[in-house]
Amino acid sequence: MSPLPSLLQIVELVVAAVVLAVVLISIRLLVRRIERHYPDASKLYYFITSIVVITAIAIAAYRYGLVDLLVGSLTAIGAMGVVLGLGLVPWVSDVYAGLMLMLNPHIKIGTEVEVAGKRGRIILITLTTTRIAGDDCIIIVPNRKFRDEIVVIYGTKPSERTFL
The missing domain is CATH 2.30.30.60 (SH3 type barrels.)
Structure with missing residues (x-):
């Protein structure tokens, strides 16, 4: 598998973006109708939009293998944090005692x-x-x-x- 995206992957991404845009526009139109009777419905729009966008990002990340990259990166960052934290214990102890x-x-x-x-x-x-x-x-x-x-x-x- 080549590192460059194939034509099929690009088409999938464009179709997904169009579907996401249609879903968000539909939600906005629905919320506008509801706002006629319930003025606070705009809060509902932002909540639903946030959920839809986060879900779309999660699906895209999973589909294109970014989840594995993210998990690996977070694991490496966590390990470096532990090493750095253990290395800084004497210094932090000296600073606290100095204060x-x-x-x-x-x-x-x-x-x-x-x-x-x-x-x-x-x-x-x-x-x-x-x-x-x-x-x-x-x-x-x-x-x-x-x-x-x-x-x-x-x-x-x-x-x-x-x-x-």
């Missing part, structure tokens, strides 16, 4: 903290990472560590000391 860090009144730039066994002073908080100045080094910590592990905040009064 929570920015809103936390106890953790701000200049606060001395201990996270994952590393101690230092916070010098920068971004959406995905926090930079901590340690002894002669800078430690870049993913923000999810602040959510997943125990965080010790130093330099606060004993009653204000916080463990996250």
Whole structure:
């Protein structure tokens, strides 16, 4: 079977379009008659027209094999969405934790903290990472560590000391 449509398929499509046009015109004439007695019948026209057009599109898609193409495409898009979603989990987790860090009144730039066994002073908080100045080094910590592990905040009064 050639990828180009045959003459028969083109004739089928033209006949189907003419039949669809005749059906839609007939529905419109019928609704105009009904509107004389029921002014709200135009809503019925739009409803019936929508059903007829959607049905015609579905039949044409099935007839010309577009349903298989659509199902295959949606399956591939769904699989890519799952892969992308799983790949973005750590990043989304870091962004959420970064927002929570920015809103936390106890953790701000200049606060001395201990996270994952590393101690230092916070010098920068971004959406995905926090930079901590340690002894002669800078430690870049993913923000999810602040959510997943125990965080010790130093330099606060004993009653204000916080463990996250």
